[in-house]
Amino acid sequence: MRSPPDGGDCGAGGDAEDGRPRVCSRDVYAGTVRLFEQIVSGYGIEIEYVDTSDLKAVEAAMRPNTKLVHIETPSNPLMVLTDIAAVAKIAHAVGAEVSVDNTFLSPALQSPLALGADIVMHSTTKYLNGHSDGLGGR
DSSP states (O other): OOOOTTSSBOSSSSBGGGOOOEEEESSOOHHHHHIIIIIGGGGTOOEEEEOTTSHHHHHHHOOTTOOEEEEESSOTTTOOOOOHHHHHHHHHHTTOEEEEEOTTTHHHHOOGGGGTOSEEEEOIIIIISSSSSOOEEO
């Protein structure tokens, strides 16, 4: 496996050389898929895409060494809803972290951290500032 140029995190939940798989919502922003397929997978990181609105599918995707579960809810473009608290409980049971793309609901309408998420991303280009010159997360 290749290490990131700076020797640190590959942007997908930890050390790129740990060999631990990641799980991602099947319906996510196309840029997320491109990041995982064109960049992250180049570091030897396995990404499994599942319907995260189906908790049985999430449970089935978990392995004892799963590192990260990334969800987007509501998703883009189909507006699929995922139960953040339930997915967090499933992920945390195997020691995985949960990241949430909270673009559509913004921090005003949904607080993923309060629901058990470990990492949250907000697109400030949509509902927080309305144009493409800002990016935020927490």
